Amino acid sequence: xxxxxxxxxxxxxxxxxxxxxxxxxxxxxxxxxxxxxxxxxxxxxxxxxxxxxxxxxxxxxxxxxxxxxxxxxxxxxxxxxxxxxxxxxxxxxxxxxxxxxxxxxxxxxxxxxxxxxxxxxxxxxxxxxxxxxxxxxxxxxxxxxxxxxxxxxxxxxxxxxxxxxxxxxxxxxxxxxxxxxxxxxxxxxxxxxxxxxxxxxxxxxxxxxxxxxxxxxxxxxxxxxxxxxxxxxxxxxxxxxxxxxxxxxxxxxxxxxxxxxxxxxxxxxxxxxxxxxxxxxxxxxxxxxxxxxxxxxxxxxxxxxxxxxxxxxxxxxxxxxxxxxxxxxxxxxxxxxxxxx
Numbered sequence: 001x002x003x004x005x006x007x008x009x010x011x012x013x014x015x016x017x018x019x020x021x022x023x024x025x026x027x028x029x030x031x032x033x034x035x036x037x038x039x040x041x042x043x044x045x046x047x048x049x050x051x052x053x054x055x056x057x058x059x060x061x062x063x064x065x066x067x068x069x070x071x072x073x074x075x076x077x078x079x080x081x082x083x084x085x086x087x088x089x090x091x092x093x094x095x096x097x098x099x100x101x102x103x104x105x106x107x108x109x110x111x112x113x114x115x116x117x118x119x120x121x122x123x124x125x126x127x128x129x130x131x132x133x134x135x136x137x138x139x140x141x142x143x144x145x146x147x148x149x150x151x152x153x154x155x156x157x158x159x160x161x162x163x164x165x166x167x168x169x170x171x172x173x174x175x176x177x178x179x180x181x182x183x184x185x186x187x188x189x190x191x192x193x194x195x196x197x198x199x200x201x202x203x204x205x206x207x208x209x210x211x212x213x214x215x216x217x218x219x220x221x222x223x224x225x226x227x228x229x230x231x232x233x234x235x236x237x238x239x240x241x242x243x244x245x246x247x248x249x250x251x252x253x254x255x256x257x258x259x260x261x262x263x264x265x266x267x268x269x270x271x272x273x274x275x276x277x278x279x280x281x282x283x284x285x286x287x288x289x290x291x292x293x294x295x296x297x298x299x300x301x302x303x304x305x306x307x308x309x310x311x312x313x314x315x316x317x318x319x320x321x322x323x324x325x326x327x328x329x330x331x332x333x334x335x336x337x338x339x340x341x
Contacts (some may be wrong), residue, residue, distance in 0.1 A: 050122065110235040116246065119236050123305040129172055130310065138172035142179045145306060148235055149183065158182040177311040184307055190233045192315055195297030196324035198226035203290030203325055207283045219289060223247065223296050230300045250300045286323065294320040 018055050025026055032099045054084065081088030110145065122144050129137035149155040162182045169175045205218040226242045236246075 048252050063304050067336060072321060084229045086203075098205060101223050104110075113245075114163035116231065116236040116304075119304060119306050120232065122148070123308065126176060126307050130176055130308070133172045135170065135175065138175045140308075140319060142166070142175060145179055148306070152235075154186055155183055158186070173310070176307065180307045183186060184305065184312060187233050187305075188301070188315070191230050191297070192320060194226050194233070195228045195315070195320050198297060199223045199290040199293045199321050199324035202293045206284035206289045213283075215289065219293065222253045226293070226297055230297065231304045234301075234304045236304055246300075246303075250296060251305050287321075290325055291321050294324065315340075 077088060077091045079094060080091050122141060125137065125144070126141045129141050142162070146159055149159065159182070162179055165178060165182075166175065169178055201222045202215075202219050205222075206215040209215060209218070224243055224247055227247055231237070231246055297320070298315050298317060302309075
């Protein structure tokens, strides 16, 4: 068999693919904007609904642990009294002091819970009075507010103005609007300052600390402190256990109102298209976590504020985060319309 004298040509059934010079360019890999994982974890942890079986288990476990500790303390004191009466009486006195301290803590928690419940009742009564237009009901709400804040020095001027101008108002909505303007203005300003400080702290820790769970812990602590301070600003006093209950209430309200998701428009309006947030994913996460912290703060205001927002503007997340993060992620954009919110 003779070898072919020319080049061997093989015909392809399909046309050859495009050459490298005509191939589409490789897309640039740009890190996706942050999702605020730390704050999402905090919100999911706080707003997670506990099952009845879980509550039953933890209640039974707590009761069993308290019973075991009580029996052990009793046997310890009883045995010490039999062995050495002097040491036994000292131990009995110390145990009594511990029990007294526990009762005082429980009383403080109950008083704090009752104060928060009083704010809820005033808020509900204000909503009903505003909806019905009943001047008498609105007057009772205003009287309750004046009595609730009677011992606070920062409301003295507002209470005086309210008492002075109240006689000129003959409409339920106008009376509630007057009470909101005179009493709530300084409290709203202080609550906004707390939200801005908490958003700044959460954003800074997220952007700087590289540890995996440090940003979650910092976000949880900062939000818990912020919610407790907002409750104190509006007149509520949350104790140790009450603060966790209030945190769950606020986060549940936040989830129920659907104000958890964060979009790119919020990132752009808050960060102003800053270069740092585009180059570093950690800075982007900081912006998102700060924005979610601000949303938690706004939800805390809605939960703790004794009057609904009618006359005064409701705080805006973009304005709060812009002021809170000013200087951390580049210059913040101007507040624009409603910048005082």
